[in-house]
Amino acid sequence: MRKPEFVYVTYIATTPEKLWRALTDERISEQFWFGYRVVSDWTVGSSFRLMQGDRIVTDEGVVLECDPPRRLSYTWKPTYEDMRHEAPSRVIFDIEPRNGQVKLTVTHEQFEEGSKVFESIRTGWPAVLSSLKSFLETGRALPPSWTEEHSTIIAAAAAKACL
Amino acid sequence: MTKGERDDLDSVFRALADASRRELLDRLHERNGQTLNELCARLAMTRQAVSKHLGILEEANLVATAKRGREKFHYLNPVPIHAIAERWIGKYERGRLQALADLKRGLEERDA
Known part of the structure; x- marks a missing residue:
């Protein structure tokens, strides 16, 4: 059996119900997911879309499992030019109450060999999930970390130029 | 800082304070998603010791696991x-x- 490529665990001081709502409500997701909205009626077999504004669909998929407030799973297929030829991968959210907090496990699997989508989610999920945790615990989301990463790349290039 | 957060931090530092456990994290950093058998094959530690260290790392949330069928895979978290x-x-x-x-x-x- 093939193993998942990406497994990530974070503990959040909230309730399973609030976490479930954050993961499935488009207006809430917009607040922590750097302006992206999750759009679906969350019925197994229905479509899932990640949208920017009202028109731009950045990811699309199909709802595979929906067991509130425990397990949510959908397929994931970015629409970006350099990624859209890849077969859809699969993301799973597992929610378990644990010592007054909630344990969230995000598993993302079934990527193609050498997948560009895997490279993008590997840095994307940690940023989204840190922002989700901050949003649920303090009411404040985090700024997207890729602007920070970008500044790191510039600093690194400057260091190389000094050699 | 709440007591819960302090306890979490204590368990992370305790878990990291052991060279064998840091070596296990290094192995997972090299290749993520290994079974207990795969980890044991490349380390001079007994299976029981590896299993115990993995338990402490998982308790500190430094290792996450995923089960598929009868296999359990370990990931650096x-x-x-x-x-x-x-x-x-x-x-x-x-x-x-x-x-x-x-x-x-x-x-x-x-x-x-």
Whole structure:
């Protein structure tokens, strides 16, 4: 059996119900997911879309499992030019109450060999999930970390130029 | 800082304070998603010791696991280490630290 490529665990001081709502409500997701909205009626077999504004669909998929407030799973297929030829991968959210907090496990699997989508989610999920945790615990989301990463790349290039 | 957060931090530092456990994290950093058997094959530790260390790392949330069929795979979970860095490293220091780390690596490679 093939193993998942990406497994990530974070503990959040909230309730399973609030976490479930954050993961499935488009207006809430917009607040922590750097302006992206999750759009679906969350019925197994229905479509899932990640949208920017009202028109731009950045990811699309199909709802595979929906067991509130425990397990949510959908397929994931970015629409970006350099990624859209890849077969859809699969993301799973597992929610378990644990010592007054909630344990969230995000598993993302079934990527193609050498997948560009895997490279993008590997840095994307940690940023989204840190922002989700901050949003649920303090009411404040985090700024997207890729602007920070970008500044790191510039600093690194400057260091190389000094050699 | 709440008592829960203090306890979490204590368990992370306790877990990291052991060289064998750090070696296990290094192995997972090299190749993520290994079974207990795969980890044991490359380490001079008994299966019981590896299993016990993995339990402590999982308790500290430094290792996450996924079960598929009868196999259990172990993953390096960077969340608590990221939280520690966030606590003591400011947003604007990060770029400079990265540049210094790159400079050090570049100079050491050149001298090697």
